[in-house]
Amino acid sequence: MTRLVRPLAALVLLCSAAPVLAQNPTPPAGARPAGPGGPQQGGGTIRGAVVDEAGAPVARASVSVWSAADSSLVTGAVAGPNGQFRVEGLRPGRYYVKASSLGRRTTSSDVLALSPQAPVADAGTIRLAAGAVQLDAIEVTAERATAGFSADRNTYRAADLQATGGTATDVLRNVPALEVDGDGKVSLRGNENVAVQINGRPVPMRGEQLANYLQQ
Numbered sequence: 001m002t003r004l005v006r007p008l009a010a011l012v013l014l015c016s017a018a019p020v021l022a023q024n025p026t027p028p029a030g031a032r033p034a035g036p037g038g039p040q041q042g043g044g045t046i047r048g049a050v051v052d053e054a055g056a057p058v059a060r061a062s063v064s065v066w067s068a069a070d071s072s073l074v075t076g077a078v079a080g081p082n083g084q085f086r087v088e089g090l091r092p093g094r095y096y097v098k099a100s101s102l103g104r105r106t107t108s109s110d111v112l113a114l115s116p117q118a119p120v121a122d123a124g125t126i127r128l129a130a131g132a133v134q135l136d137a138i139e140v141t142a143e144r145a146t147a148g149f150s151a152d153r154n155t156y157r158a159a160d161l162q163a164t165g166g167t168a169t170d171v172l173r174n175v176p177a178l179e180v181d182g183d184g185k186v187s188l189r190g191n192e193n194v195a196v197q198i199n200g201r202p203v204p205m206r207g208e209q210l211a212n213y214l215q216q
Contacts, residue, residue, distance in 0.1 A: 044090035044114035048123030050083045050099045057083030058128055061101040068094035068111045090114055097123045105131035168198075168214040186209030 052059040060106045064076040087097075092115045100106040107128050112121035156179065173180045175207040178194075179187045185207070186194050196203045196210060205213055 035147065035179055041090035042089045043116075043119050045086060045088045045113070045120045046090060046091060046097060046123055047086045047120070048081045048084070048097065048109065048126060050085065050101070050126050050128060052104070053129055055127075057081070058099075058101050058104070059083060060100050061085075061128070063087065064098045065090065065095050066098060079194055092116060092119075095121075097126065099128060101124040101128055103130065104128040111122060123211065169211070172214065183208070184215050186210075186214075 031172055046065060048063075050058045050063065052058055058079065061079040061080045061083065062076065062199050065074045065087050066072065067074055075087060075091070077085050077087045079099075094111050094113050096111050096173055097104055097109040099109075105128060107126050109123040112123060114121055169180055172178050172186055179190075181187075185192060186196065188194050196214070203210060203213065
């Protein structure tokens with residue numbers, strides 16, 4: 001019985017250890033490991049705070065740590081509601097910090113050195129100045145309505161009614177509720193007492209004279 005219990009206990013211990021190994025965090029996309037085997041292997045820490053021009057904390061500012069040796073991205077973090085940040089798991093070396101936020105210019109800190117004797121470096125207060133945000137051009141296209149309706153008149157755009165090379169008579173033939181006979185006389189629902197205006201000015205003509213003018 002003793003020989004069966006010992007292998008079973010070893011098997012249980014191995015299975016319970018697997019989830020513990022899976023909990024090790026991975027570095028963010030584009031960042032290299034901060035130390036051999038991952039960020040958890042380094043014992044260095046960089047801390048600091050991000051503020052605006054007036055000295056107020058910049059909450060949720062983006063903070064990235066870069067290697068001073070080759071300017072490569074190492075890891076990153078997000079500042080808390082009070083603007084303070086703390087990046088851990090860094091191996092000994094020389095680094096600098098970049099802080100950025102929407103509507104503000106990206107600012108870099110001085111070069112910071114981490115060593116086994118001095119594993120914690122203070123980036124101090126990183127002040128972000130306001131900066132212009134460049135947006136892509138927006139093209140707005142609008143279409144004017146073909147017809148406008150009001151209490152005393154209906155207005156139609158001649159450009160939408162006129163055929164290419166047509167006359168004013170051709171335009172009137174395309175207006176709803178208007179009728180133009182073979183002689184060019186205009187009537188509205190059978191009523192020939194129609195006043196014609198061009199560019200908002202009444203045409204001082206009637207009858208056959210008006211019909212000839214519109215056909216020109």
